[in-house]
Amino acid sequence: MWATWWVWVAAAMALGVLELVAPGYVFLGFAIGALLTGGLVALGVPGSLPLALVIFAALSLVAWAAMRRLLGRRAGHVKIIRGDINDN
Numbered sequence: 702m703w704a705t706w707w708v709w710v711a712a713a714m715a716l717g718v719l720e721l722v723a724p725g726y727v728f729l730g731f732a733i734g735a736l737l738t739g740g741l742v743a744l745g746v747p748g749s750l751p752l753a754l755v756i757f758a759a760l761s762l763v764a765w766a767a768m769r770r771l772l773g774r775r776a777g778h779v780k781i782i783r784g785d786i787n788d789n
Contacts, residue, residue, distance in 0.1 A: 706742045
């Protein structure tokens with residue numbers, strides 16, 4: 702079942718919908734990884750399930766790191782204010 706490309710694409714779509722329900726760019730990295738893994742499976746690159754899972758994990762990590770770099774810090778991080786606007 703995991704050797705067919707459309708299963709990976711369907712998983713990417715499901716993870717994309719999950720990202721809409723719980724935003725935070727976490728599931729989007731997994732969705733991009735699953736989509737790219739589906740493309741590689743369509744080309745016949747990973748021959749076995751363990752290799753496909755390793756490729757999926759690596760591509761998901763790269764996608765998450767790229768989004769983190771491009772989109773910057775999240776709004777929930779603490780901002781340290783060193784100066785007061787009311788001081789003259």
